[in-house]
Amino acid sequence: MNTKKLFKEYSLNTYTRCGPVFVKGKGSWLWDQAGNKYLDLFPGWGVSILGHAHSKVVEAMSKQAKKLIHLPNNLYFEEQALLAEEIVKKSFPSKVFFANSGAEAVEGAIKFSRLFGKGKKYEIISMKNSFHGRTFGALSATAQEAYKKPFKPVLPGFKAAKFNDFESFKKQVTPKTVAVILELIQGEGGVNIASKEYIRKLKDFCKKKKILVIIDEVQTGMGRTAKLFCCQHYHLIPDILILSKGLGAGVPISALVINKKIADLIKPGMHASTFGGSPLVSKVSYQVFKIIEEDKLIENAQEKGSYLLKRLYDLRNKFSFIKEVRGIGLMVGLELKIDSYPIFLECLKKKLLINSTHKKVLRIMPALNVTRLELDKGLKILEEVLSKFKVK
Numbered sequence: 001m002n003t004k005k006l007f008k009e010y011s012l013n014t015y016t017r018c019g020p021v022f023v024k025g026k027g028s029w030l031w032d033q034a035g036n037k038y039l040d041l042f043p044g045w046g047v048s049i050l051g052h053a054h055s056k057v058v059e060a061m062s063k064q065a066k067k068l069i070h071l072p073n074n075l076y077f078e079e080q081a082l083l084a085e086e087i088v089k090k091s092f093p094s095k096v097f098f099a100n101s102g103a104e105a106v107e108g109a110i111k112f113s114r115l116f117g118k119g120k121k122y123e124i125i126s127m128k129n130s131f132h133g134r135t136f137g138a139l140s141a142t143a144q145e146a147y148k149k150p151f152k153p154v155l156p157g158f159k160a161a162k163f164n165d166f167e168s169f170k171k172q173v174t175p176k177t178v179a180v181i182l183e184l185i186q187g188e189g190g191v192n193i194a195s196k197e198y199i200r201k202l203k204d205f206c207k208k209k210k211i212l213v214i215i216d217e218v219q220t221g222m223g224r225t226a227k228l229f230c231c232q233h234y235h236l237i238p239d240i241l242i243l244s245k246g247l248g249a250g251v252p253i254s255a256l257v258i259n260k261k262i263a264d265l266i267k268p269g270m271h272a273s274t275f276g277g278s279p280l281v282s283k284v285s286y287q288v289f290k291i292i293e294e295d296k297l298i299e300n301a302q303e304k305g306s307y308l309l310k311r312l313y314d315l316r317n318k319f320s321f322i323k324e325v326r327g328i329g330l331m332v333g334l335e336l337k338i339d340s341y342p343i344f345l346e347c348l349k350k351k352l353l354i355n356s357t358h359k360k361v362l363r364i365m366p367a368l369n370v371t372r373l374e375l376d377k378g379l380k381i382l383e384e385v386l387s388k389f390k391v392k
């Protein structure tokens with residue numbers, strides 16, 4: 001079977017696909033049709049935080065599939081209730097709504113913010129270089145012109161401030177501002193880390209002005225930054241926390257974790273999602289929390305993340321075209337003075353999967369259970385590849 005030909009003929013051309021046809025994965029490794037083995041240091045675009053085919057995930061999934069896969073959300077079932085309890089216990093006093101993807105959760109956050117604004121306040125400030133997804137609300141919040149241009153007009157009521165610039169944020173605030181939405185580490189935007197001072201000022205200002213703080217942790221959540229949630233680095237309790245990607249470690253799930261003051265406004269019939277928090281995905285996600293705890297993966301993310309950063313600083317000293325190395329935990333980026341995509345392609349040829357984003361940034365987000373040996377192997381390939389490039 002020629003898989004690539006089938007894609008070309010039958011799949012909508014929305015993705016720049018590359019590389020071989022993959023057939024199986026285990027941990028930080030993938031295999032292609034020809035049996036070649038690849039080291040995956042960007043598993044599932046940040047989704048597969050436990051690596052591929054984790055045995056406890058597989059077990060939870062297959063056991064649950066035999067018991068109960070789906071129920072509609074007008075019925076009670078324990079899997080979703082237990083997961084909601086787990087998320088609240090691990091985050092802050094809140095209530096949880098389950099959806100399927102990051103963008104769908106962002107849509108919910110926009111709706112609930114507008115509900116909170118009671119028709120009088122509806123403007124939402126987001127950050128330049130942000131990424132919140134491709135549906136219309138999420139796209140409107142994504143302050144990157146290129147993504148919106150072909151689909152204009154986008155949703156009204158969105159304003160963009162410069163990331164990490166409190167004065168720029170303040171300038172966008174009007175009496176109609178209901179919320180601010182941001183990633184604490186911009187992922188797709190190039191691994192840009194919010195400063196603690198900036199978040200402190202923003203948090204204090206929003207509290208005073210009754211502006212909701214929505215934190216999009218679709219990418220930074222679930223131990224990625226060596227805390228279960230990145231907002232814990234900032235001692236920040238958001239009004240709405242958005243989780244997805246690692247939350248299901250591969251099954252499609254997202255969650256809106258909603259502060260009590262907003263949660264109490266939401267009544268039956270205002271919002272829904274057919275597949276949201278089904279028994280199957282809820283059971284798996286619950287198991288993900290347990291695995292992170294039992295296998296001490298936050299600690300591993302801390303230790304391996306520090307090691308990875310240290311090794312990348314060494315590479316920065318060696319290659320003058322590496323402008324900056326940034327990262328927290330296992331969310332790491334290398335900003336280059338040259339295009340990053342050809343480097344990504346060259347790594348792929350050498351059987352290493354990383355990511356290229358924002359034209360000049362290489363992004364590395366390994367599974368939380370990555371080993372030092374695996375990192376060493378990946379760094380060796382990366383160094384070999386980088387040595388072929390220079391500033392033009």
Ligand SMILES: Cc1ncc(COP(=O)(O)O)c(C=O)c1O
Pocket residue numbers: 101102103104106131132133134183187188216217218219244245
């Ligand atoms: C921070 C952030 N928010 C939202 C999204 C959108 O998620 P999804 O692709 O699941 O809709 C992404 C996707 O990469 C993301 O990184």
